[in-house]
Amino acid sequence: MSASREAQAGVVQELTDELGADVVRTSDEQREAYRYDWARDPDAVLPLAVVLPRNVEQVQATMRWATRHGVFVIPRGAGSGLSGGASAQAGSIVLCLERMTAIEVDPATRTARAQAGALNASVKQAAAEHGLWYPPDPSSFQISTIGGNVATNAGGLCCVKYGVTVDYVLGLQVVLADGRLITLGGPRLKDVAGLPLIKLLVGSEGTLGIVTEVLCRLVPKLPEPATLVAIFETLTDAARAVVTTCATSRPSMVELIDNASINAVEDHRAMGLDRAAGAMLLIQSDAAGESRALELAAARAACEEASATEIFETDDPDEGAMFVEARRAVFPALERLGAYMLEDVGAPVPLLPELVGGVADIAAEHDLLIAVVAHAGDGNTHPVIVYDASNEDEKRRAATAFTQIMELALSLGGTITGEHGVGRLKQPLLSRQLGEDVMGLQHAIRKVWDPQGLLNPGAGY
Template identity: 50%
Template structure:
C-alpha cells in the first residue's frame, strides 16, 4: 500500500513537470535534464542543518552560457523558481531546493578559459573547483589566494555566491577582493557583463560587487574574471598552546597591534583539537585549552615566527613550537582544515555558526560560547580565523534526539545574539541562506532591508531566482 502511494505520487509529479521538462529539452541535451525522483532528491540541499528543503521538479546541468539562458527564459515564461547550485558545500541552506523548482547545477561548467600572467587574471566558469584553479595558476608562478576549508570540493561560483573567505584572509582578503568582472545570466535570460579586466576601473555602479555574496538571488554567474597574485614563498607555521581562549585571543591582539602581517592566524579550542586527534591521530597537544597557529610566507619566515612567538609567550603561551619545515607546516594546516569534519564525527551532526566580531572582542566571544555550552549541556567546539575575528562555533548534537536538537538550535541562536552584542556580524563568509534570514533582518534593520528587497525586485521582478533565501 505504501509503495503504491509513493509510485502514485511520482506519477503525479511527472505529469506536473511534463510541460516544463519538454520546454527545457528544447534547448538542452537529454543527459543534461534529470527527472528521476531519487536523483533529483539528491540535489535537494546543501550541508546546513535545520534548513528546510523542497522537492525539485527537475535538475539541469548545463555546459554553456546559451543553455543557462534557455533555462532562465523557460523559467520566466512558465513562472518556475530556479535554485542555482555549485558543489553544495554551503552551510546556510542557500542552495536548498524549493518545491517544484528547477535546480540549476553549474558543476559541468568547469573550464578554466584563460590564465594571463601579464595582466594577472584568470577567466573561469562557475563550476571550477577552487583547488583546481589554485594548482593551475601555480604553474604560471601565480596564486589565487581565497582558500575556504572546503577548497578541494567547493566551486568558484559558490565562492562568489557566498562571498567566501578562508584561512589566508588575514593577509590576502576575501573572494570579493579578487572578482574583477562577471558574466551573469539574468532572470529573463539576458546576459549581463559587469566589471573589467584592468587593474583599475570605476565606471558606474559596482555591479560586480553587488553580485558577490548575493547567493544566486540576482542572477546566474556563468563566467568570472579573477585577479591573481604572484605565488608567495612557502609558508612556515608556528603552533602556540594557551591555558585559555582569552589568553590566545590576547596573543592575537598583540600580533595585530604589533604590525605583523601573518599569512594565516587560526585558533582551535581544546574540543576541536581532541576531535581532530580522535579522527586522524594527528598528535596535537590535548592538554591545551587553545591552540593558535600562525604562519608567514615572507622572505624570512623564521624571523617573523620568532617575533610572533615572543608575543605569544608574553600573552601567556605555555609552549611555542615553530615548524621546522614545509612538511611539518602542512601537517598543522591539514589539522586545521579537517576541524569541521572532525567535530561532525563527535555526535554525527553539527550546526556551524559563522559569527565575526572585532578582533579585540574575540576572547569575549570564546568565553561566551563556553558559557552557552555549559548551559545547554552540549559539546561546542570553536575554530576561528582568529586574525579576522571570524569564529565558527560548532554545535555537536544527535539529530535523532528531539531534546538535544532543540538545545542545539537554542545554543546556535544565543551565539548569534552574542556576536551582535559584541559589535559583530551574523556571517563572515558562509552567507545567510535560509538559516539566518531572521538574523539578517535584526542586524541590517528595516531601512536596509527595504533597500535590499528593492534591489532584488529590480533584478528579479517575478521572484523566481532562489526564492526564500536571504529575505
C-alpha cells in the same frame, strides 16, 4: 510555481525537450542528490528537476523557461555551502553549474578566466603552472567552486592578510533572471565606469543572477611560510594572544583550534596534536627576510604574554603544511560525531576573547558540545554545535544555542556571517543586524534584478 503535479511535469518536460535528458534530470534519486547543500537544511524539499548545463547558452535557455513559467531557480555549485543557500524549495528546480569547469590563465594580465563550476583548487593549480597564485583560500578549497565562492564572498585561512573573494574578482559573466547575458569588468586593475555592480554581485548568494564565469585576479607566487604553533590552557588565553598579535604584526595566517576540535581531528586521523591542549594557535608568516623574523617574534611575545604553555616554530614547509592540514580537517572530523549546526559569527578582533568566552557559556547553559575553530585574525569564528538529532530535547537546545550565538555576536558589534553567507538558516536574524531601512533597500535592489522573485527565494536578504 503553484500547479498540479501533472502540469508541473508537463512544464519540466518542455525544458527536457529543449535541453535533453542528459541536462535535465528528473528521477527521485537524482533530485534527492541535489536537494540540499552541506548544511543539510531539514526544510529542503525535492526539486522538480535538476538542470546540469554544459554551457552558458543552456543556462540562458533555463532562465528564459523559468521566467516564462514562473519556476523558482536554486543556483548551486558543488553543494559545499554551510548556510542552506542551496536548499531546494517547493516548486523549484536546482540549476547546478558543476559541469562548467573550463579555466584559462593569462600570465600577461595575471588573470584566470574560470567557469563557475571550476574548483578553487583547480584555479590555484592552473595559476601555479605560471608561477602565480589565487589567494582566496576557504577550508573547502579542494571541493568548493569559484561560482560558490563568489556567491558567498568566501574568505578562508589566508584572508587575514590577503583579503576575500571580492578582492580578486575583476570581471563576471552573469545570466539574468530573464535569460539575458551580461558581462561586467575585465582585465583592468582600475575601472570606475558606472556603479560597482561586481561588488554587488559578489556575496549576493545567487539572488541577483546566475554567475557563469569569473575573471580572477592572480598575484605572484609567494615563498613558503614559516610557522608558529602555540598551546594554551584555555581558548580565551589563545584569543588574547590573537588580539595582541594582530595589533603588532601582520601574519599571513592566524587560526584558532579548541580542544574539542583537536580531539575530533585526532580521532578522525591521528596527526600528533596535543589532545590535552585547551586551545592551539596556528600562526604563519610569509614575509621576506628580517620582516619574517620580526613577525614571528611579535607573535611569540604575544603568546608568552597570554600564558602559552608551549611554543613551537619551524621553517620546514612540510611541518607547517601538516598543521594547516589539521586545521582544514576539523569540519569533516566533527561531522562524524553527529548532527551539527555550523555558525559563522564574527566580531571586531579586540572582542574575540569575549566572543569565544560567550560561546563557552552558551554551551554550558544548554549542556551541548560546541567546538570552536576560527579565522582568528579576522575575528571570524566557526562554533560547531554537535547534537543527537534523535533526541528532540537536545535538538531544541541546539537550535536555541544557534540563535543565541548569533545574538551574542551582534551584541559585540559583530556579524551573523563572516564568509558562509546568510543562506536560509541565518536569514531570521538578518534584519536585526542590518535594520529595516537597509533591508528595504536590499529588497528593492533584488526586485530590479529579479522582478518575479524567481532566483533563490528565501535565501540571503
